[in-house]
Amino acid sequence: MTEVITQTYSDIKLLDKVNAEGFPIVEVPEYNDTRTLKVTAEDLTVSEPVTPEKITEKLKIYGGCFVRNYLPEDVCDQILADVRPHLDSFRPPGDDEFIAQTTKRVSGTCVKSKTAAEKFLAHPLNIAVSNKFLGKENVFRMGVDEVVGGYSAAQHNSCITFSISPGSSNQILHKDDITHHNIKKHQDEYTFGTETALGTVLALKKTTKENGATRFIPGSHLWDHYREPHDEDVVYAELEKGDCFFMLASCYHGGSANVTKDEERIVCILFMTQGTLRQEENIFLGTPIEYFKSLSIDALKALGLQMSQPYCGYWENFDPISLLKPDDEYHHPQFRDHYRVAK
Ligand SMILES: O=C(O)CCC(=O)C(=O)O
Ligand SMILES: [Fe+2]
Secondary structure, eight states, X not given: OOOOOSSOOOOOEEEEEEOTTSOEEEEOOOOOOOOOOOOOTTTTBOOSSOOHHHHHHHHHHHSEEEETTOSOHHHHHHHHHHHHHHHHTOOOOSSOXXXXXXXXXXXXXXXXXXXXXXXXXXXXXXXXXXXXXXXXXXXXXXXXXXXXXXXXXXXXXEEEEEEEOTTOOOOOOBOGGGGGTOOOOOOSSOOTTOOSEEEEEEESSOBOTTTTOOEEXXXXXXXXXXXXXXXXXXXXXXXXXXXXXXXXXXXXXEOOOOOXXXXXXXXXXXXXXOTTSXXXXXXXXXXXXXXXXXXXXXXXXXXXXXXXXXXXXXXXXXXXXXXXXXXXXXXOOSOSOOOEEOO
């Protein structure tokens, strides 16, 4: 059967060469954009009193924004106490260049910690800013004489607690909206409606450049899809416990090397997404897991229980089918193809 792909954006040129490791070498389209934003942490910090409008303004310009004293320290301590047993029993999801083996990731933090759900996810600033970037309001004709309005609020996308241990190296710079195949063209000014996710990074302990603070490239939310990210353009999201860093998912970022002897770098990263990025029917709530285990892999794939490449729809860091069908021959890579860009 021929595969039909209805939406695609891969205008790369195969050069008919492979490198020493066997990866095909490609040329990517020119992007002709060299803008860099040289900013300090102060430029990225909102003043008191913090309002959704002030955060929105910073995000439009820089793609990132610091909010100091976002949550009280005892709330952070409670979230950490709730996830600590899960960090202790963490199982790395296998060989993956993107997910370092020295980093522990506790996914589903908002179901493992009620405090995370009530205080971090439901934080009024998170809700207001997420709705500004991800909420949708539209009117629809219903028949001949009626027009109705509908509002789709932003919703939880993921909430992962990341622990980076001493000895870890820099995570590759990436955008988290690759999970939604969000393709952006160069923008001179930020355009609302181009975002599929918005993140908040909460420090559960003091986070420094030395112990692995998330680094990000200010302004990269306005870049062309193919522009390359360089480490010399990053700003480190250094945070005191309880501080928060807001970030659009279309910004390049990554966890960083932990060069300390004995400090754990621990943050909780929540992403919100558009309310419409889900299935119309919620068939998962209340359906016994045995039902899904009884289905064929083909039926499970069509129900959406196979992850969408890359990294969308995992359960506990694994593809749900590998958990539902542990005895079957099944492997679903995160990337269908892997190339090296010609230099
Ligand atoms: O650990 C961090 O600071 C960032 C992790 C991250 O961006 C990711 O795994 O997607
Ligand atoms: Fe990320």
